[in-house]
Amino acid sequence: MQLSSFMQSLGLKYPLFQGGMAWVADGKLAAAVSNAGGLGIIGGGNAPGEAVAAEIKTASSLTDRPFGVNVMLLSPHVDEVVAEVLKAKDKIAVVTTGAGNPAKYLEQFRAANIKVIPVVGSVALARMMERSGVDAVIAEGMESGGHIGRLTTMTLVPQVVDAVKIPVIAAGGIGDGRGMAAAFMLGAQGVQMGTRFLVAEESKVHPTYKKAVLKAKDIDTMVTGDYAGHPSRVIKNPMAREYIKFEKAEAAKDHPNYEALAELGNGSLRKAVLTGDPKKGAYMAGEISGMIKKEQTAAEIVHEVCGQAEQLLGGGH
């Protein structure tokens, strides 16, 4: 597969990122994706610096290839996490960021030769990030699993491509080589996939949660947290239904108690990943779940998706 000069500069064989999913994307999963030629990304989430450092150490022991870390800028531990990333600068090619502006850390990352790639859900945010001096953006559509924006990948990616000069990576609803090829047609230089890697053999996601992804049909995801302004895509389960019921009841009140709602959602992804409990766990996953039918190794996923895209593109890209 022919890579853009930006993707080549990251040292990748394939322009495929594995999303840095909180609680899910640990050093083992990231290393497996990087060993297959993609970019594995450790999900920093709200974890303290030492926990992220341990995952960086695991990934470093399992791969000699570059990998990345997703830094959640709203995490109370963000400064510690950034410090740990900078300590491992020889291994870490990329930092992706969610929820916030990475401007404060850009100079340090640049000096460490780490590329900074924020996730954006709108043209305005993409432009703002470009002005801040980031290296590329991940344009993520609302088909995706986890926290989402308002636009679809099909509409967002070409508009962001037209609006900025830096490279654009497409995310949200990409589950196979057809999706990857389509993203290139929209002007993206690479793709990021999350949901498909949830069910990778190397993923630590609880078997009950994995089974829910594998069994899901096209219409089996829903969006929670919309009223409170933090929409999140999850697979329908008792926890999601309970949350929506509570959310709708609060929204109908003059003074909605969104704090109580946040309390209900607190730690729900962690519970899903570690215990699989459908009553307490948020099975975050994207609309692409309906296409995912089997557990495979990360290498099988990377090779299958990129092989199919290459075939469809006739050797281009």
Ligand SMILES: Cc1cc2nc3c(=O)[nH]c(=O)nc-3n(C[C@H](O)[C@H](O)[C@H](O)COP(=O)(O)O)c2cc1C
């Ligand atoms: C369980 C789960 C957790 C996620 N956590 C994060 C996160 O912590 N930070 C982030 O930037 N993106 C996060 N994402 C988004 C992914 O990194 C990726 O961009 C997205 O899953 C792509 O869309 P897809 O699910 O349709 O493949 C998460 C996604 C899922 C499914």
